[in-house]
Amino acid sequence: MVFDIIEHLQIRPELKESILEFRKQYPVEPQFQSRIPVPSNIYYGTDIWERAVTALLCGKNILLVGHKATGKNIFAENLAAAFARPRWDVSFHVNMDAASLIGMDTFKKQEVIFRPGPICCAAQHGGFAVLDEINMAKNEALAVLHGTLDFRRSIDVPGYERIDLHPATRFIATMNYGYAGTKELNEALVSRFVVIRMPMISQEHLILLLQDHYPTLKTEGAKELAAVYLDLQKKCENAQISSRAMDLRGLLDGVALMEKGLNVQDALDMGITNKTFDPYEQTLIQDTIRGRISKKMKPEDLFEEKCGSRRKEFA
Ligand SMILES: Nc1ncnc2c1ncn2[C@@H]1O[C@H](COP(=O)(O)OP(=O)(O)O)[C@@H](O)[C@H]1O
Ligand SMILES: [Mg+2]
Structure with missing residues (x-):
């Protein structure tokens, strides 16, 4: 028997049912099965689970905000596992630009082809994209995500057609909120997420x-x-x-x-x-x-x- 995290979740049965329905509705293409995470440990915290699952079922993107080691990454991984979604991870840093998020043209056998970045992949294949430490990026770089994260649910790839998001695609951003000197995320971006405060472990x-x-x-x-x-x-x-x-x-x-x-x-x-x-x-x-x-x-x-x-x- 393969380990299935859903059996270990202590959340309301209706929510579990809805997750299982979601899985059935959006099966994963065979080539992306290996991207569905198999977590090594479970995130503890029923309230947080219920909040996040409800938001994701409602089609929302979530921003996990908390101190270091409040389990933000492990939880994001757990969520992708629970919904059985392929996961793409993006670690943000100050030099992040639109091309590294969306993709860029490259040469292959003397032909120009578009090599999709993680956001495009998650968008096309119904993935969960984990935008890790999103506040570390420059706000200008993140502006390309505005239309992706809001009701438009699409990506404009310069020089190509617009890509509409697969209905199962979700974005889970994380943000460390330290005791001093944490970079703030701008308002336009925050407004595109529902925000979950991650408590310290008990x-x-x-x-x-x-x-x-x-x-x-x-x-x-x-x-x-x-x-x-x-x-x-x-x-x-x-x-x-x-x-x-x-x-x-x-x-x-x-x-x-x-x-x-x-x-x-x-x-x-x-x-x-x-x-x-x-x-x-x-x-x-x-x-x-x-x-x-x-x-x-x-x-x-x-x-x-x-x-x-x-x-x-x-x-
Ligand atoms: N509520 C929790 N349930 C399970 N593990 C937790 C929890 N809080 C923290 N951890 C553990 O803390 C460690 C760091 O977690 P991580 O997800 O990397 O934190 P963050 O991304 O918030 O800094 C991991 O070993 C993780 O298992
Ligand atoms: Mg982290």
Whole structure:
């Protein structure tokens, strides 16, 4: 049986039904089947799921706004998987221009052909286009998307015909909203999305997430590690430390090191503390970690023994 994320969603049954209908109505061409993501973990948060699914079913494009590591990318991937849509990812940066979004002319066997960009591909084949960190692009570059994102649902490709969007095409944009100095998205663009604020992960969900990634991690251990992360989060909200230390990926990386037997505090320093380069901030982060994790804690205290498995291999 292939893993189907829809079976694991805890959302209203009517919404699940509608997603399944959507899938039936818009089957995916065989050559794009491999673009339908198979997520490695599920996004936790029923409210957010219901909001996003409802918006997508209504034909809206969504903008996910939140701090770093609120699961924006994993959620976008999960949504494409739930709706069984091929996904095209676009990572935005300041040098992004219209051609890299829509496509450009290139030579093939001495002939000029149009090589479609990710937006064109998603538009033609009913894909979900993930516009990652959309606020990093220059607003001028994004102007070409206005007609694509609003009721016109079409793309003007210079020198070619206009492309109308496939009815299943949706755009999911993400935007980091930091504690300081985040670039704003202009009003014209924001008005073309419905906006979902992504909350910080809760302690309960963080424990589940840690154990999803590391099934041998004991619940007690997961609780302690989650508590460290939440302490850092609080310090960050109070502007005592910067958002550099609020690094969920770093926490997960640290746990991987512990699982391999590295000292717990060292592993957390490598995953989290050392990502800031300000000595004062480093001390604050280290104190936070050491407030929860004692020096005596050994990596083997945190994990269940992988009993049997190894012995069986050699039996
Ligand atoms: N609510 C959540 N449910 C599941 N995973 C989450 C959640 N919030 C954060 N994560 C985890 O945080 C990490 C970073 O997620 P990512 O999607 O890259 O965040 P963002 O794009 O918001 O910076 C991933 O490992 C992801 O699984
Ligand atoms: Mg991201």
